[in-house]
Amino acid sequence: MQICQRQHEDPKTTPHAAQQTVAEDDANNTTSAQQSTERWSVGKRIVVSLPIFVVLMALLCAVSMITTVPNGSHESANAIRTLDADTAVTFDTTQVSESGAKLLQYLGQVPHLGSYEVESKDTWINLVQPSTGLTQRAHVIIDAPKLPQSKPANHILPAVVFMHGAGYGTAQNSFGDVSADLASAGFVTARVDKPVWNTTDISRDYPGSAHAYDQVVEYLRSLPEVDGNHVGLYATSEATWIAPLMLQFDKRIAFQILPSPMVFTPRHSLGFFVAQDLAIIGAHDGYKAFVDRVFSADPSIVGLTNLDIQVGLPNSYGIATLVAYGDKDVMTAQADGLRTIESLAHRDGNTNVSVRVYSMANHVIRLGDEATEGTPLADFYERDMVDWAVGTVLGARQTSAVIAGATIHQPMSVPTSLHGHRALTIYGALLHIGALLALVVTLLLGIAMLLRKLWFVCKHKSARIGFVHGFRAVLITICSVTLGSVVLFCAAVGQIIMRIVSLIWGAAPVRPGMIYWSWYVLQAAAIVVVWAWARVFARIIEAVSLNKQLQQQPGHGHIPVIATTRLGIIVFITLCVTMMLQLFVLAFWGLYIYW
Structure with a gap:
């Protein structure tokens, strides 16, 4: 029995073991x-x-x-020499406009940077996005000159609204210095949280933003001390795609200050800046070809149309305009942009365009690392910008060169042939x-x-x-x-x-x-x-x-x-x-x- 049991338990005699052995x-x-x-x-x-x-x-x-x-941009020696190395802006204030004469009579002097102490107040505005009806409760900081109580202003002071570039700027962390500069020269200024609602950098609602900023313009006009016909814009970088939209429906905007304006469509402007930067850092041509592939994308497939927004709209540069560039700006097509601005301004019958180019300044007209907070503005930029704004609202004749400062250099052409x-x-x-x-x-x-x-x-x-x-x-x-x-x-x-x-x-x-x-x-x-x-x-x-x-x-x-x-x-x-x-x-x- 034991022998039989052993034979029965022998693995080689079991069916599974037999299959394994065969395998x-x-x-x-x-x-x-x-x-x-x-x-x-x-x-x-x-x-x-x-x-x-x-x-x-x-x-x-x-x-x-x-x-x-196909390559939409190419390296080319492109430069514009300015008429004067001195960036100072001067006006003949012996002859001014009627509204300018009233302002001078009220102030008693031609104001300049630092003429008045500045006082600030906070308020809140509901910015409505027209396309969706969404509301963003935005913080607004009003900076104004501290005038004697015995001289109440009656719709006589000029004003400026500040418009943000790319990112998510707020009233608290943006434009504090330039806002105080203008307020110290008699302007009422408004800094506002950037209107973004539910959008991102790639889906930004530019038409909606134009209407939102115009709400701030109207708020300034409602103030008893502000002259509603002398409200201007301070628009930098990305905001220069929004300011022209405002000028289509708000014909009362009096002037605009444009540091580093983006004159071409986002597709062409961004394509230019990346191609230029790749050339500056010495990247291989293979990497440079990435620019054409990336900026030939067609995001309209998923409903994103900002890359090809319409530019060169009527009256985009039909009002008094100050353009400021930094010669270390590696993002803006300055030479091609300036020529386009002059062409559009002449088309709209405007000859009041001044250009200032600042040595060692970057895209936001500051010196040093833009990532570091508190970097100073370019030498004399604040003085020049304020003097230009004062002379413009006075309606005086400019006596300094319209194009002054450093020579404009642009190593790349704008890839205007790029499309989706x-x-x-x-x-x-x-x-x-x-x-x-x-x-x-x-x-x-x-x-x-x-x-x-x-x-x-x-x-x-x-x-x-x-x-x-x-x-x-x-x-x-x-x-x-x-x-x-x-x-x-x-x-x-x-x-x-x-x-x-x-x-x-x-x-x-x-x-x-x-x-x-x-x-x-x-x-x-x-x-x-x-x-x-x-x-x-x-x-x-x-x-x-x-x-x-x-x-x-x-x-x-x-x-x-x-x-x-x-x-x-x-x-x-x-x-x-x-x-x-x-x-x-x-x-x-x-x-x-x-x-």
């Missing part, structure tokens, strides 16, 4: 058959890989060429979204395989996926080289962005270094990736050939080409699709051209 025998037979089959030599693998490599390179070069957008490419935008969006999702799926699959491995280890079982013909090493190779290339690409782009941001904040450009030669490193890595993929396809061909030889031998049926398990096949297909998508992303950005 092991088949695997051993397959292994011995594979060992007896002649594998390809290194030379033959190279010979098969070369044409595949050529075909893949041709395909990826074609993708890079198809996604290329819908098909390219759709392809690029789908490709990048697909590549990102594939990476996420691959990561989740990797986590699942790790958990599976741990579970099998705990159960003291084998967790083999069953790759054959060396495809495990193949997957490791293509994943390493492909992801390595993507990481290098992201690192290079990140370094370029940091250089541009540093330049915008006011830092001096440094030697190009990595941002130039890294392009060639990326291209070399991209070529290595293509060669690795050529070897993958060659290995598949080799595996199919070997399996045909094995199947011709007696006793062998179907033999797997890639893996013996479904999981192995799923892993192989997932990783190959993911890595191939990354390869097409590199091709989209032109890694296989611009040698």
Whole structure:
């Protein structure tokens, strides 16, 4: 009985053990058959890989060429010499307008910077977004000259509304110094929280913002001391896309002060500033080509139309205008912009346009790092700006040069030929979204395989996926080289962005270094990736050939080409699709051209 029991418990006599033994025998037979089959030599693998490599390179070069957008900007020596190096603004105040004479009679003097002490008061205004009806309760700070109580003003003082550039400025942290400057010269000024409602930087409601700022204008006009016909605008950077919209429906705006005006559409203005900055920092032409691809996007597909807002509207520069530039401004197209402003002003019958260019000043006419709070304004800018505003509201004749200060230099032309490419935008969006999702799926699959491995280890079982013909090493190779290339690409782009941001904040450009030669490193890595993929396809061909030889031998049926398990096949297909998508992303950005 004991002998029979032992025989019954012998693993080799159980059905499950018998199946396992048969499977092991088949695997051993397959292994011995594979060992007896002649594998390809290194030379033959190279010979098969070369044409595949050529075909893949041709395909990826074609993708890079198809996604290329004709260059909309080019380097060119573009400069405008000013008429006088002295930026001082002077007027003949012996002859002024009727309203100017009343103001002089009331003040008793021609005011200037620091003529009066300044007093401030806080108020709140509900800014309504016309398109949605949403309301933003905005903080408004009113700065005004401290006048003698014995001289109550009766709708006689000029006023200014400040309009924010990009970002999310508030009444408290913006324009404090220039507002006090103007108030000390007899102006009533209003600083307001930037009207944003539920928008972001890329979905900003410019028409709605124009109506919101005009609400602040009307509030100033309602004050008993303000002359409603002498309210002006102080609009900087992004706000210069909004001020022209205000001038379409508010014909009483008297003047405008425009530090660093953005004269062209956002697509062309931003495309210019990025292209110019890439040229300044010495980036490789391959990186410069990114500008055309990025700013040829068509965001109107998702309802975003701000890139192509209408510019050059009637009366945009039809009123008295002061334009101020900093010669270290790396964002504004100054030469092309100034010529356009003069052309539009003349079209509207306006000859009262003054331009001042300040040495060592940045985009916001300040000295030093723009990222640091409290950086001073350019030398004499406050004096000049106040003197111009006073002389303008007095209606006096300007006696100083209309264009003065440093010479304007612009190394790049504005890429006015850029426009939205819908098909390219759709392809690029789908490709990048697909590549990102594939990476996420691959990561989740990797986590699942790790958990599976741990579970099998705990159960003291084998967790083999069953790759054959060396495809495990193949997957490791293509994943390493492909992801390595993507990481290098992201690192290079990140370094370029940091250089541009540093330049915008006011830092001096440094030697190009990595941002130039890294392009060639990326291209070399991209070529290595293509060669690795050529070897993958060659290995598949080799595996199919070997399996045909094995199947011709007696006793062998179907033999797997890639893996013996479904999981192995799923892993192989997932990783190959993911890595191939990354390869097409590199091709989209032109890694296989611009040698």
